[in-house]
Structure formats: C-alpha cells, structure tokens
Amino acid sequence: MEDRITKFIAALRAEGVRVSVAESQDAWEAITHLGVRDREAFRMSLRATLIKDFDAIPTFEDLFPQYFSLGTPPLMDPQSGLSEEEQQMLQEMLQQMLQDMMEQIKGDLQKLLDWLLNGQTPSQEDLEQLADQAGLNQPNARSPQRAQQYARRMQQMLGWEQMQELLEMLWEQLAEQGMDPDSIEQMKEQVAQNMDRLEDQLSEYAGEKLRDNRVEDAQRHKPVNDLMNRSFGSLSQPEMDQLRDEVRRLAARLRTRAALRQKRGKQGKLDAKTTLRANLRYSGVPFEIHFKQRRLKPKLVVILDVSTSMRPVAEFFLRLIYELQDQVQKTRSFAFVDHLEDVTDDLLTHRIDEAVITVLTRLPAGHYNTDLGGSLRQLEARHLDAVDSRTTVIVLGDGRNNFNDPGVETFGRIGRRARKLIWLNPEYPAQWGTGDSDMPAYAPLCSELYQVRNLAQLTDAIDHILV
Incomplete structure (x- = not known):
C-alpha cells in the first residue's frame, strides 16, 4: 500500500497537481490515524491533504480508482470440488491431451491452462514478460486510455482463442470418459469465471503499467530546462508541445511563491514612523505597534500583441496568466493587431x-499591419474605466507600429492612471529603435521593462508582476 500511495502522489504531480513534501507528510499522518479499511474515509483523507485547488479535484477523482480499486478477486481452483477419482481422471486426460497436441500448445498457452485449471495467479514476472511482449514498454505506450487495447494483446500472447477450443475438447473427452456431468458443469463455470477474472487482472495491470510509464516520463523531463532557455522563435512544434505541458508545473511553482508572499504580506512589515508617532502619548514607549500592509493581489489590465511574430510569446503568457487567476484580484484582457479586441x-x-485558439484567431494575423498606437487610442476611448490607481497595466509586444502614429501621449495618460505600467518585450534592447520600433519612446513611461525572449524569462517576469 505504501508503494501504491507513493505512485499515486507521483501521478498527481505528473498531471500538474501541486503536491508539496509537507502535504505528502500530512497525507501519511492522516492515513496513519484513519487507516485504509474504510475506503471512503481513506479517499477523503487523501483529497483533504493533497488537493488545494478546486480545478485539481477532477484529476484526483479520475486517478484515485485507478490506483485504489477494490481489486479483482483471485482465481478459483476448479478441482477443489472433484472427488479423488475425478481429479485423477482430469490429470490423466490433461496429460493425454498435452501429448496429442504438443505441437499446437506453446509455452504461454501451457501457462494459461495451468492458471485456469489450478486457480494459480500470474506472478509479477509472468505479467512483466507479457507486458514486454505486448509492447507496454515501448516509448509510445503512455496513454492510460489504451489499457484495454494492451490487455487484449496480452491475451493474444497467451493464446486466449486457442484456449477456448482446448477447453471444449477437454469437456467432451471428460464426458466420454464418464465423469459426472454436474462436476463437468461446475468446472466449466469456475473456469469461465477464472477467465473473466484473469482478463480483469490483465487489464488492471496494463493500466497500472501505462500510468507508471507516464509518471517516469514526467520525472525524466530534464531536457525541458534547456527548452525553457531557447527563444520562442527557434522552437519546433514538438518542442512547443513539450513546453505547453510544462506550463502547469511552472504555474504551480509561481502560485506557491505568490502564496508565501501573500502570507508574509498579511503579517505586515513594521512601520517605524507610524509606530513612533502613535506612541508619543506614552513618552515614546512602543505600546502600540503598527505595520505596513501590502496590497497582496494585483489587479491587471493586459494588452497583447497577437501579430504573427508575437503569437508564440502571447500564447505562453496567456497560459501562465490563466493558471494564476487565483493570485490576481481581477484581469481585463485585450488583444490587438491592427485594432483592439476585448478578450476577457x-x-x-x-x-x-x-x-x-479563440483569442489568437479572433484577430487574423497579417504582415506589416500592426498598429499599437491606434489600439491604445481605442483603449482610452472605450475601456479607460478598466484602469485605475490599483491597476497594473501590462503590455506584451515588440513595440513595432509599422511607422504608424505610436500614440505615446495616449500611452502616457494610461500610465498616469495606473498603479504600474509594465512592458514585456521579446526583442533585445539593442533592437529597440531599429526599423519601425518605437520602444525608445515608450520605455521612459514604463515602471518596469522585461525581456521575455524565452519561457524562463517570461516566467521570471510574471513572478515579479505578482509581487
């Protein structure tokens, strides 16, 4: 059971659920006190200690029965109800059949016959060998949804269809030898039940093997660190897919950091000036301690350039912000190419x-048609109520306007209404001001500037924004 719980926690992490070491320890303590006999209490103790986010509950509920099913019943011994004479008759008939059909019966078929007629359960070594023959160790064997397909392959390896023919021959020959029809019927029923139970065991093992493969893949995902430092424009489609899978884990780490900062923010920081002023009545003795309370969650207005060159950056920014909504008071999102669209x-x-997909396709990408200045004027004219003194405005773009009016004055007015004005730009600062870039005009009006050429830089920038 300990090994299964460890694998379950690893599977949750592989699916992007945040489970810290401390939470794992809480789960073990809960199980120590409640035990595992009451399945519902066991399930709720794991859920209460391991799951923090509502969105992670479906993942937990999907994985729990896969790791903690009630299990398939063991195989029965069909010979237990036979008399000694009938058992002897069965053994002699089996030996005669094996001699007559030696060329037809392969090694795995012999194993299957022993399991069904003697009530033996396949050993771990037998299951591993079958799994390897069925392709469960291949690189593409990772989806738990394909468990039934691999289980059927394992049955084929054992000679499942041939076994049906052999059993029919066996029942007929036992009847010819004079075995009691009731005994034969009882054996037929128990062997049929054994076949059903063995089929369930193979399916359960295949599902467990596929889940373990997926967890191992997630734990071996070290090359992601290299991809995170590669520029978005240099990534192939498979590499982009790999980074998309990584976003949830990155967001989980960012959420943990933000939650720790929030906890410290609630405690506050000593406000020395206010404390001294408030305690003048006590001759300066600090009876009343005052703390500075920090604004814990930012309110965001996001302006996204979704032109052709910016789309990879915009996609990963959207994915991270989407995963971190619980760390933000409110977010208004706008996308632009040649005009502005509210995509909140x-x-x-x-x-x-x-x-x-909806956001990136709402504004058809074109070449040399970006108009940030016009989009800023649209924001001021139609959506200025979204910006106030508590709002952090984030612009994600390369600052290129195709020689249109950059709308610098409008940008300045928006910045003066906001708490902060932050710009995220994938280009190197050396490229600012070249060609149609208006970044040198925008930069002095910004509170903070970050280069976000790759996922590592983008993650670091968002971490700072959540402060």
Missing part, C-alpha cells in the same frame, strides 16, 4: 486550449 470573456468562459 474568452478567457473566463473557455478552457485554456480553447481560449488560446
């Missing part, structure tokens, strides 16, 4: 994959 509802009403 798209991100609120769709799952992340659908939301990204």
